[in-house]
Amino acid sequence: MKNPSGQDNDHNKKPFSLREWLFGMSVDRKVFWLGLLLAIVFIAGWAVYCNIPWLSGMGECRFKQVTGLYCPGCGGTRAVRALLSGHIIKSFIYHPFVPYCVIMWLVYEGSHLLEILHVPGVKGMKFREAYAYVGIGILLCNWIIKNIMLFVINGLH
């Protein structure tokens, strides 16, 4: 339907519906918004963590104190700190899961943001379960390799 000014009538008059917006969204776009939300939660959590001295000054991880082994998250905090000060390689050595997540997040969220802004030729990345499996794989490999190295180093003493 056209109005006198020649514009599409039913297109302009449609009121915004949160329900339709939410349920009409593709899975990939939902993951985009979820990613944005997670980043906000993470940044808020990090800000709180850095400002509570007894929490950030806790020193060695509890798991390592008890078992003598690294936990899967050991090195994560240092990796985030290194990344925030621009040391990508250092961050990768401390905990490769951290830069992996950040790079994936930047590429994924960036591609969707560009699509939302109608940048020609850019399509939001498709979400694949494989991205999560790669992440879990990195987490496990890092954990196993670090503990093997710990044994090797301890064996040398």
Ligand SMILES: [Zn+2]
């Ligand atoms: Zn730990």
